Amino acid sequence: MEKFNPKLHLPILVFGLAAPFVVPGLTIQVAVLWVMVLFALTWDVMGGQMGYNSLGNIFFFGAGMYICAIVQIAFITDVGAYTASNGGVRITFTHQEYFMGLICGIIAAAIGSALIAAALGWTVFGLRGPYFAIGTLGIALAAGELMGTWEWVGGGGGISMPVYPGSADGKAYLFYFLCFAAAVGTYLFCSWLYSTRFGLAINAIRDDEQKAEAMGVHTLRYKTIAWAVSAFFLGISGALFGNITGFIEPLEVAFPTVTFGIFMVAMSLLGGKGTLWGPVLGAFLFHFLKEFTWTYFLGWQWVALGVLIIVNVVFFQQGIMGWLMEKFPEKFGIVVEKKEAAE
Amino acid sequence: MTDAPVIEVTGVSKSYGGVVANENVSLTVPAGGITGLIGPNGSGKTTLFNSIVGYHPIDTGSIKFKGEEISTYRVPQIARLGLLRTFQQTRIYSNMNCIDNMLISIPHRRTGFRDMFKDRADKPTLEEVDRLLDFVGLYEKRRLISGDLSFGQQKLLEFAMALMNKPEVLLLDEPTAGINPTLINGLIDRLRRANEELGITLFVIEHNMRVIMNMAQTIYCLAHGQLLAHGTPDEVQNDQRVIDAYLGAH
Amino acid sequence: MWDNIAILTAAPVFNIQLLLDGLFIGATFALAAYGLALVWGVMNVKNLAQGDFVMMGGYIAWWLGTQGIHPLWGLPASIVIMFAFGWAVYVLMIRRVIDKDMFTSLLATFGLAIVLAQALNLMFGPEVQTAESDFPIRSYFDNAVTIADIKLVAFGLCGLLALAVVLFMKNSRMGQAIRATAQDARAARVMGIDTDRVYAFTYALNAAICGAAGALISMIWVIQPFYGISHSIRSFVIVTAAGFGNLPGVIMAGLGLGVMEQYGGFVLGAEYQQATVVALLLGVLVWRQIEMRRHRQVVQ
Ligand SMILES: Nc1ncnc2c1ncn2[C@@H]1O[C@H](COP(=O)(O)OP(=O)(O)O)[C@@H](O)[C@H]1O
Numbered sequence: 001m002e003k004f005n006p007k008l009h010l011p012i013l014v015f016g017l018a019a020p021f022v023v024p025g026l027t028i029q030v031a032v033l034w035v036m037v038l039f040a041l042t043w044d045v046m047g048g049q050m051g052y053n054s055l056g057n058i059f060f061f062g063a064g065m066y067i068c069a070i071v072q073i074a075f076i077t078d079v080g081a082y083t084a085s086n087g088g089v090r091i092t093f094t095h096q097e098y099f100m101g102l103i104c105g106i107i108a109a110a111i112g113s114a115l116i117a118a119a120l121g122w123t124v125f126g127l128r129g130p131y132f133a134i135g136t137l138g139i140a141l142a143a144g145e146l147m148g149t150w151e152w153v154g155g156g157g158g159i160s161m162p163v164y165p166g167s168a169d170g171k172a173y174l175f176y177f178l179c180f181a182a183a184v185g186t187y188l189f190c191s192w193l194y195s196t197r198f199g200l201a202i203n204a205i206r207d208d209e210q211k212a213e214a215m216g217v218h219t220l221r222y223k224t225i226a227w228a229v230s231a232f233f234l235g236i237s238g239a240l241f242g243n244i245t246g247f248i249e250p251l252e253v254a255f256p257t258v259t260f261g262i263f264m265v266a267m268s269l270l271g272g273k274g275t276l277w278g279p280v281l282g283a284f285l286f287h288f289l290k291e292f293t294w295t296y297f298l299g300w301q302w303v304a305l306g307v308l309i310i311v312n313v314v315f316f317q318q319g320i321m322g323w324l325m326e327k328f329p330e331k332f333g334i335v336v337e338k339k340e341a342a343e
Numbered sequence: 344m345t346d347a348p349v350i351e352v353t354g355v356s357k358s359y360g361g362v363v364a365n366e367n368v369s370l371t372v373p374a375g376g377i378t379g380l381i382g383p384n385g386s387g388k389t390t391l392f393n394s395i396v397g398y399h400p401i402d403t404g405s406i407k408f409k410g411e412e413i414s415t416y417r418v419p420q421i422a423r424l425g426l427l428r429t430f431q432q433t434r435i436y437s438n439m440n441c442i443d444n445m446l447i448s449i450p451h452r453r454t455g456f457r458d459m460f461k462d463r464a465d466k467p468t469l470e471e472v473d474r475l476l477d478f479v480g481l482y483e484k485r486r487l488i489s490g491d492l493s494f495g496q497q498k499l500l501e502f503a504m505a506l507m508n509k510p511e512v513l514l515l516d517e518p519t520a521g522i523n524p525t526l527i528n529g530l531i532d533r534l535r536r537a538n539e540e541l542g543i544t545l546f547v548i549e550h551n552m553r554v555i556m557n558m559a560q561t562i563y564c565l566a567h568g569q570l571l572a573h574g575t576p577d578e579v580q581n582d583q584r585v586i587d588a589y590l591g592a593h
Numbered sequence: 594m595w596d597n598i599a600i601l602t603a604a605p606v607f608n609i610q611l612l613l614d615g616l617f618i619g620a621t622f623a624l625a626a627y628g629l630a631l632v633w634g635v636m637n638v639k640n641l642a643q644g645d646f647v648m649m650g651g652y653i654a655w656w657l658g659t660q661g662i663h664p665l666w667g668l669p670a671s672i673v674i675m676f677a678f679g680w681a682v683y684v685l686m687i688r689r690v691i692d693k694d695m696f697t698s699l700l701a702t703f704g705l706a707i708v709l710a711q712a713l714n715l716m717f718g719p720e721v722q723t724a725e726s727d728f729p730i731r732s733y734f735d736n737a738v739t740i741a742d743i744k745l746v747a748f749g750l751c752g753l754l755a756l757a758v759v760l761f762m763k764n765s766r767m768g769q770a771i772r773a774t775a776q777d778a779r780a781a782r783v784m785g786i787d788t789d790r791v792y793a794f795t796y797a798l799n800a801a802i803c804g805a806a807g808a809l810i811s812m813i814w815v816i817q818p819f820y821g822i823s824h825s826i827r828s829f830v831i832v833t834a835a836g837f838g839n840l841p842g843v844i845m846a847g848l849g850l851g852v853m854e855q856y857g858g859f860v861l862g863a864e865y866q867q868a869t870v871v872a873l874l875l876g877v878l879v880w881r882q883i884e885m886r887r888h889r890q891v892v893q
Pocket residue numbers: 359362363364382383384385386387388389390391891
C-alpha cells in the first residue's frame with residue numbers, strides 16, 4: 001500500500017476539502033469530478049489491471065442509483081404509489097427519515113451492485129476479448145431499455161428523488177463531501193488491493209490468463225471479486241449521483257452508456273491504464289477538457305469529445321503514465337540490479 | 344528413486360476432427376525420476392501433455408495422478424494437485440517484472456479467501472524468489488519487465504516460476520528449443536539439480552537427442568500418435584523402429 | 594402479452610404480415626452484417642461505427658428526398674459517398690489500430706460512432722425520419738396484409754447488392770486480393786499484394802455496403818441520429834451467431850433477426866423491440882460461451 005506522500009497527496013486533499021468553500025459556484029462540478037475519479041479507478045480494476053475491457057460498467061452506476069432510490073422511498077411510503085403519482089404528491093421527509101433512508105440506500109446500492117456483479121460474473125467471464133466488451137455493453141443497453149418498461153420504478157418517465165429536508169447549500173455540501181469521500185475511499189481501497197496478492201493475480205490474468213490457470217490460480221474467483229469491487233464503488237457513486245440530480249430516468253441519467261459509460265474508459269486510457277495514478281490523472285484532465293469543450297465548442301462539444309477519445313485511443317494508447325514509464329523506466333524501478341549492490 | 348508411478352496413462356486416444364493425434368497410448372512416469380518423451384514433429388507429444396494437464400477432454404482411456412483419476416479434471420484443478428507443465432511456446436506474464444512473475448507463481452493448493460488478500464511480498468517468499476532467480480541466473484534482471492528479456496531468459500524464467508510452484512511433477516515441453524546452444528548445458532544441469540535436490544519428478548518432451556539421452560532414465564517414443572517403443576536411452580537409441588521413424592518423418 | 598399471442602393464433606394471417614415485414618427489414622440487417630463480417634474477417638477490426646455508417650447512408654437518401662430527388666437515387670449516392678468516407682476513415686484512424694490489440698479497434702470505432710451520431714444530430718435534428726418514396730401500398734388476403742411496393746423493391750435491391758458483392762469477391766482482382774489477405778496477410782504481402790490498399794478498400798467497401806443498407810432502411814423503415822448503436826448491435830448479433838466467412842449463415846441470421854424483432858415487438862409491445870435486440874445479443878453470447886466450453890481451445 002502506498003505510504004502517505006505529502007508532496008503528492010496533500011495538495012489533492014487540500015483541494016478536495018477547500019474547493020466547495022473557495023469556489024462555491026462550482027461545488028457540483030467538482031463533486032462530479034470526484035465521481036469521475038471513482039469511475040476511472042473502478043474501470044481500471046477490470047480494464048487496466050485485469051485486462052477485461054468492459055464497455056458496460058455504467059450498468060452498476062445505474063443499478064446503484066435505482067437501488068438507493070427504491071430504498072429511500074420505501075422507507076416512508078409504497079414505491080409503486082410514489083412513482084405512479086409521478087412526483088405529484090410531494091412528500092416532505094423529516095430529517096431522520098431522509099438520512100436513515102439515504103444511509104440505508106447507499107449501503108444497499110453498494111452491496112446490491114456487488115452481488116449483481118458476482119451473479120453476472122458466472123455468465124460473462126467465459127467471454128474473452130471483444131465478446132466481453134460487446135457483452136457488457138449489451139448488458140448496460142439492455143438495462144436501460146428494460147428499466148424503461150418497468151412501471152413500478154417509474155418506467156421511462158423516471159423517479160423524482162426524495163427532496164432534501166434543508167437548504168440547497170446544505171445539500172450541495174453534503175453530497176459534495178460524500179462524493180469526495182467515495183473517491184478517496186475508492187483510491188485507498190485500490191491502493192491497498194494492488195499491494196496484495198490479489199493485485200498480482202489480476203495482473204497475471206491480464207498478461208496471460210491461460211498461463212495463470214495452468215499455474216493453478218483460481219481465475220474465476222479473482223475475476224468475480226474484481227468485478228464486484230468495481231460494482232461496489234460504482235453502486236455508491238450511482239446512489240450519490242441520483243440524489244444530486246434529484247431526478248432519475250433510465251436512458252440519460254441512470255445508464256448513460258455512450259456518455260459516462262465511455263468516459264470511464266477514456267479517462268483511464270488518457271491517464272494510463274493499469275496504474276494507480278493514471279486513472280486519477282486521466283479523470284482530472286478529462287474533466288477539465290470536458291468543461292472546456294462545453295464552454296468553447298457550443299453545440300459541437302460532443303463531437304469534440306468523441307474526437308478526443310479517438311485521438312487518445314489511436315495515437316496515445318499508453319496514456320500519460322505509460323508514456324512516462326517508457327521515457328523514464330528507472331524512475332519506476334525497472335533497473336538491472338547487481339547482486340552485490342543489493343546486499 | 345522409487346519406482347511407484349506418479350502418472351499412469353492407460354489407453355488414451357485423442358483426435359481432432361479427422362486427425363488422430365494420440366491412439367491408445369499407455370505409459371507410466373515413475374516418481375522421482377526423469378522420463379523422456381520423443382517423437383518426430385506432429386507425432387502427438389504436445390497433445391498427450393495437453394490431455395494429461397486437462398486442456399481438453401480425451402476420447403478414451405484413463406489418466407491417473409498418484410492413483411487419482413484426473414482425466415475429467417480441469418486445468419487449474421490439476422495444477423493445484425501439483426502436476427504442472429511449461430509451454431512449448433514460452434508463456435510468462437510479459438508486462439510484469441520477474442519478481443512479480445515469481446510471486447504469483449506460489450502454490451495455490453490451499454488458497455483460502457484470506458490468502459487472496461495477503462501482502463504480496465512477505466519476507467520468506469521474497470527470499471525464495473531471490474534464491475530461485477539466482478538459481479536460473481536471472482537475479483540481476485529481476486526488476487526488468489519480463490517481456491523485454493531474451494527468449495532464452497524467458498524460458499529460464501518460466502522454469503523458475505514452475506519451481507516456485509513446488510510441483511511434484513513437472514511436464515516440460517521442449518525446454519531447450521530455441522535456446523542458445525551454449526546455454527543448453529547449463530539448463531540441463533539445472534533440470535538435473537531440480538530433480539535431485541528438490542525431488543521434482545520430470546517428464547520431458549525433447550527434440551535434442553543428445554540432451555534427452557543424457558538426462559532421462561526412461562524414454563518413450565511416439566510416432567503418428569502411437570507409442571512406438573520405450574526403454575532405457577540405449578535401448579531406444581538402437582531401436583530400428585525409432586531410427587526409421589526419425590529418418591522417415593523428415 | 595398473452596392477448597397478442599392469442600391474436601396470432603386466432604388470425605394466422607397476421608403471422609404473414611409479421612413474417613414479411615421481418616424478412617424485408619432483416620435483409621437490410623444481413624447486408625450491414627455482411628460488411629461487418631468482411632472487416633472483422635479480413636482486417637480483424639470490430640467496427641462499432643457500423644450502425645452509424647448505416648444511419649449516414651439513410652440520411653443521404655432522406656436528404657436527397659427533401660431536395661426533390663427521389664430517395665432511390667440515394668442508393669447509388671450513398672454507396673459512392675460512403676465508399677469515399679470509409680476510405681478516409683481508414684487512412685485517418687483505422688490504419689493505426691489494425692495491429693493493436695482487439696480492444697483498441699473496438700474503442701476507437703466507438704469514439705467514431707459517438708462523433709458521427711452527434712454530427713448527424715447537429716445537422717439533421719433528433720427527429721425520427723422516413724424518406725418518402727411515394728410507391729403504392731397494396732393489400733393482400735382481404736386487406737389483412739399490407740405491403741408497400743417499396744419494400745419489395747428494397748428487398749430485391751438487397752439481393753442484387755449481395756450478389757454483386759459476392760461476384761466481386763469471387764472474380765475481381767481486388768476481391769481475390771482481399772480473400773488472400775484474409776487467409777494470411779503476411780503471405781499475401783510476400784506475394785506482392787499491397788495489403789494496406791486491400792485494407793483500405795475493404796473498409797471502404799464495408800462503409801459503402803452500410804450506406805446502401807441505410808438508404809434502403811430510410812425508405813422502408815425509420816432513421817434517427819442515435820439509432821446507429823442498435824444497428825451496430827444487430828450486426829454483431831448476426832456475425833456472432835453466424836461466424837464470419839459464412840455468407841449463407843449471415844443471410845439466414847439477418848433474416849431471422851428481422852423476424853424475431855417483429856415478433857418480439859408485436860408480442861411484448863413496441864417498447865420491447867430494442868430490448869429484444871439486446872436480449873438476443875446476450876443470448877447469442879451465452880450460447881457461444883457454452884459452445885466454447887464444449888470445444889476447449891488447445892494450447893501449443
Ligand atoms: N488444436 C488442434 N486442432 C487440430 N489438429 C491439431 C491441433 N493440435 C494439434 N493438432 C494435430 O495433432 C497432431 C499432433 O500434434 P502435436 O501434439 O502438437 O505434435 P508434437 O507436439 O509431437 O509435434 C498434428 O498432426 C497436429 O497437426
